[in-house]
Amino acid sequence: MRRKLRMGMVGGGPGAFIGEVHRIAARLDGKTELVCGVFSTDPEKNRSMAEKLFLPEEKCYPDYETMFCEESRLPEGERMDFVAVTTPNVTHFKIASEALKHGFHVICEKPMTWNLEEALRLRDLVRESGLIFALMHNYSAYPMIRQMRRMIEDGKIGNLRKIVASYDLGWLAAPNAGKQASWRINPQFSGIAACVGDIGTHAEHLIEFATGLEITEISADLSTFVEGRVLDDDATILLRFNNGARGVIEVSEVASGEENQFKLRIYGSDGCLEWSQQTPEDLVWKRNDAAMKILRRGWAEMDDSVKALCRLPAGHPEGFIEAFANIYNEFADALAAHIAGKEYHGDFPSVEAGVRGMNFIETVVRSSMNHSQWQKFEKL
Amino acid sequence: MRRKLRMGMVGGGPGAFIGEVHRIAARLDGKTELVCGVFSTDPEKNRSMAEKLFLPEEKCYPDYETMFCEESRLPEGERMDFVAVTTPNVTHFKIASEALKHGFHVICEKPMTWNLEEALRLRDLVRESGLIFALMHNYSAYPMIRQMRRMIEDGKIGNLRKIVASYDLGWLAAPNAGKQASWRINPQFSGIAACVGDIGTHAEHLIEFATGLEITEISADLSTFVEGRVLDDDATILLRFNNGARGVIEVSEVASGEENQFKLRIYGSDGCLEWSQQTPEDLVWKRNDAAMKILRRGWAEMDDSVKALCRLPAGHPEGFIEAFANIYNEFADALAAHIAGKEYHGDFPSVEAGVRGMNFIETVVRSSMNHSQWQKFEKL
């Protein structure tokens, strides 16, 4: 690849949180440049964002159909290579499927679609297209999560027995939680779950990613604490796994006082591994028969595959942006290989992870509506 | 009271963990002295422990029946005032009821009895006797737990919504977990639950103690990970409360690598309070609208009722023993008042807490045996 990859964007207008994160992450390693976008359905906001990003006027498109259509007419190297989809859930399917139809690779925010049916259709489209699709489960790209996965694979903590994840946010504790929140609690934009869709799917993905296990059964208790809401703002979900392990996911968006408190503890027959998103540089390793270790990102014995995901030496704190950028990086490498006609399997979440996530949402909601009855969590 | 209270003991032979803790705690504040005991069913061990404790030979009794009988014949001030029961669960009822019959107050290890029926009978006996009975839920006497309870009462975190407790130990991770463990996993000594009885009841008690709420419904998933065991060594328990709050208790004794990891997080509409037994001097208070506070035991604004539970100024770490001794202290004050014919209501767990704990065990097991079906958790 003798050039940067060309990125288009749908979403990420003025004030958007995650769209801006996508842009920073895409820039970080200098492999990608933003070349066009539709940042807002409001033409004024759309234009002002494009200007702020130093895009030429003609690369600020009025809508995604036009963007895909016009860009697809340009020759390779001049047209957009892929699109980042950072809009509310309800539009993911339409935008992503349209992009695929026009030959563009896609990197998409989670949850992948509005419902499971869309997810299954999107998977078909991705398979048919032969194009690359990445789902932004950014937490799976933290170096110490990769280290954790590697150590579990290597049997460092023995047979897995108990998995405990909690993900707590306080941002929806009050009825009036601001603009970013409003669409997330509206089923027309969000789907059949709010908290479970927004953060429960992160927990589900990270557990399966880090452990290599499959969740096979689910029993859930969803709650809505703030009056006037239709969807869940809190949930506790019991899990059973294909190897006999048990687990629990505790998630809440009304956990007043919490920032972005995502924690994962994994117990095996020979020890445990703990990670917490707010101190992502540390992986805690405890055993009954030896001293507790704090594995610090960048320490001398870190796995080589993990070293490749670090930009700074130990003690120079990396954080959220670097993990996010790792997904972009792996996606970019896959694209570069694809364009060069080579094989490449990026270690980023794919459309399969998206199907699994949407199925998780539906299974959890079904259990909760049936008095927390255990439900099979099928592989689709 | 112009003298120390006179304590007898059943249990706590050589090598016993909790018996020795009772003795240290009883000594700490100088209000109580050990005057007699039955420390082991093995006469040799019984005698050697008594010697180590500088007890005269005649105060080392061969069995508790003899002890209660002989001590009850002595005049007040010369006889034992109360007995500490620190034997395996299966014997608690017999010892405690015998003690009450002979007119001795009782301080008893948890869980209170071998099954719920015994608990209900013991409650009757306590009520009839007019004597004082304390149950050793020591965690409820940590100063920062009392501070937490006070702040919740005062509405500092608003209406309670979500309660998350976890209690993880690694000590039973391997099949061969040593002498202290063997009786705890044997239903003949332990009852119908191991992990839920041993530490689940601590979580249940602490939650109701700290929040002032009542658990009304329970859905549980118990596991046995180590081959050859009959009883649970791990459990996750969903909770519903009388005010609409939800919660979860996650407990494990096969959590390899964990020491005595007991944590409690309580979320209300206006903030959250967090406490962890391994850093008991800190109470974390988070809110959406203000900076996180670490309330340190002994800090300037601590509640006066809590100050009374502290022996050292802030920064001079207090721990497990001091909390344990607080129960002894409150029990001793109640006894002194009783002996002096005064009213006194100690802030220690009573026989009611014991009934509740035994009912908790039975309800949890019933739910787990019924595919985690929700069960009413009755007030008995």
Add this chain to the structure above:
Amino acid sequence: MRRKLRMGMVGGGPGAFIGEVHRIAARLDGKTELVCGVFSTDPEKNRSMAEKLFLPEEKCYPDYETMFCEESRLPEGERMDFVAVTTPNVTHFKIASEALKHGFHVICEKPMTWNLEEALRLRDLVRESGLIFALMHNYSAYPMIRQMRRMIEDGKIGNLRKIVASYDLGWLAAPNAGKQASWRINPQFSGIAACVGDIGTHAEHLIEFATGLEITEISADLSTFVEGRVLDDDATILLRFNNGARGVIEVSEVASGEENQFKLRIYGSDGCLEWSQQTPEDLVWKRNDAAMKILRRGWAEMDDSVKALCRLPAGHPEGFIEAFANIYNEFADALAAHIAGKEYHGDFPSVEAGVRGMNFIETVVRSSMNHSQWQKFEKL
């Protein structure tokens, strides 16, 4: 400004640590693009780095003189706007002064020059040029350091009394510490101090930056622990301040086991503020008369001027790169204003900070060579 700023670079060849950090930081906010550079004196390495950065061949210059010369002939908007100097200390002065002469703004690694005399001459050149010069004391751009400074200004901890800084690294603990280390311990490249120059100046700068005080007297004890070294690899430095406060800087590069352990504690008559580079999201505020607070980056009451330095909401960890990028950002805003003919005072360390740092090095070395005698630390 309707375009990105155009950046040239001297240094940052393959394997260089800090050069790559400059590039990532410059990219982060999309205001700057790298357009040319001299990355290595080895032509092969120079070229390969340029390729990796997708630079056109002709923009990979053989040496900095050629780059400045040729770029200065291009019209504004096509030529480089500024140069980042990320070479060993000994070359900073020559490169920076040459750049200024050709009309280029400069952002320069610390310590600013090889000795104090060069620093004073460089200051003259900057003043004469009217161009913008920034010194990369990146730690001063961490949001919670800015918050600390603001709170001290506002008198939140009263009159300052005691300042304690420590900066410990283990990387030079063994004689053979690798390529990155070799020039830093060689006086021909580094100057008259190694550890004091490399990290002591960071501590000195951060203390004066955060407190607003001036160090007025210095007593130092420098050590060289690893055999064969000429320069210091460890130092402890007593400080006196213009308001009567006292302080100490403890720095070491032979602190085996430490990563990048830079800590700052500031005590005033009414409380204290503590910050640690390895947990940069937290600012600890303690007082005698109230509960300890952990001010978390992004919390509700953070100062508005500090909010402007954050990219992510609370709980989404930011780190080293973001702080580094804040300097680039403030530098870029100053440049954009300068190009547009507007006034702008960036909050980044200037050539004055560089003079102060070089004077600090000389004063510290002088004290240590005179049996730790107190030396005046003059304002030059």
Add this chain to the structure above:
Amino acid sequence: MRRKLRMGMVGGGPGAFIGEVHRIAARLDGKTELVCGVFSTDPEKNRSMAEKLFLPEEKCYPDYETMFCEESRLPEGERMDFVAVTTPNVTHFKIASEALKHGFHVICEKPMTWNLEEALRLRDLVRESGLIFALMHNYSAYPMIRQMRRMIEDGKIGNLRKIVASYDLGWLAAPNAGKQASWRINPQFSGIAACVGDIGTHAEHLIEFATGLEITEISADLSTFVEGRVLDDDATILLRFNNGARGVIEVSEVASGEENQFKLRIYGSDGCLEWSQQTPEDLVWKRNDAAMKILRRGWAEMDDSVKALCRLPAGHPEGFIEAFANIYNEFADALAAHIAGKEYHGDFPSVEAGVRGMNFIETVVRSSMNHSQWQKFEKL
């Protein structure tokens, strides 16, 4: 020994902090009983404390001379075995020397005496008497400090290079710091140093205790921040050691917001060990070439000699009281051996440590009065 040791006490009246700590610590392990005392020079307070402690009236003596005189007439087993001296510094010498003259062993608060001369005379008296004298440097009895000492002895961190101790309290930050403070800042009661005597000596002792090194040179800068005080309330002290290591002690009693923040970091050629009094259960072990370890009191590989100092398993927090009691315990074992006519060398600080501490105070003050000139720190 077939009986408890009999303890007398001078000091520890109502409201005293450290006297009550001595009593609790003495009780903890059941080897010692308080049998008599002079708790206050105020007869009313003296009596009320004795009553609270359930002492018979005749065992509450009006003054220490009377106590020593009368107790010395009783036969062994009925008379006091030793006396605990917990009065202000100025009286230590008189009380301790009188006790020794009457044949009583002594356990004494630090600093040992009012000045160095008294310390040297007291050492002579101890040597002549053949009696046991313990100095209460309680921090040296924390299990993880003993573990640290053992690991350093075993060469786990190589040759020692740098020692950093800090001890910060906020309690004297305001002019009016309460009763407990008043005598400590009064030279007539305290001696020639306040902060250095009260906590600087703890740091000096702990450093030499844990490292096995000797401090050989001292350069100090003492400050008095609060108006109206004669003695130091803050100090920074540079150290040089007999093996070439360097170090620094930073102490302050005007560190507003600090509780009892005593920290020790020791760097060797192969790693570092860190301990902090407010989290005493953890010993942090860092190395350049391996993962950081948190050695937790009670973990599987703890040294056997250290296990003997623990009462509770890992995860059941021990703290200040247990460390304090370890000194009492070792003192009691030495006494029991002495009474039984056996050899015994307790691992508690002796009169030698007291001489060293008093010499430290004088050397530090001399350096500070001489513009921080380096002073030899002699072995006396």
